[in-house]
Amino acid sequence: MTSSERDMMSRFRQDYLRLLDGRVATIEQLVGGARMEPAQLEPAKVALLSLESSSAMLGLDDLTAAVRALRQALERDEDEELARLLRTVRERAADAHRYLDV
Numbered sequence: 736m737t738s739s740e741r742d743m744m745s746r747f748r749q750d751y752l753r754l755l756d757g758r759v760a761t762i763e764q765l766v767g768g769a770r771m772e773p774a775q776l777e778p779a780k781v782a783l784l785s786l787e788s789s790s791a792m793l794g795l796d797d798l799t800a801a802v803r804a805l806r807q808a809l810e811r812d813e814d815e816e817l818a819r820l821l822r823t824v825r826e827r828a829a830d831a832h833r834y835l836d837v
Contacts, residue, residue: 751789752835758786759828766809767821779809793835798827 736744765771765779783806790799805820 748793748835751793752832755828755831758782759825762786762824763821766817780806795831795834798831801827
């Protein structure tokens with residue numbers, strides 16, 4: 736890996752960490768309500784796919800899997816699972832901070 740590539744990855748990691756809590760909060764706002772409005776579905780899917788893919792790029796397998804499970808439950812309309820899966824995403828995001836914030 737070149738110096739330029741290392742710098743790019745370092746900036747990506749820093750940006751990811753800086754934005755992570757806000758991204759999780761946005762997902763919680765979109766998905767965590769008592770009843771999800773139809774207009775929230777597409778923005779929620781976009782937010783979940785974005786967090787899932789960027790987490791995968793950083794090798795955060797547990798967070799990637801948690802976000803994927805939440806996205807799939809949302810797509811299957813499994814409302815009873817959403818609160819539990821949101822908690823798991825929140826927990827794995829906290830783990831990601833500890834793992835990457837070195």
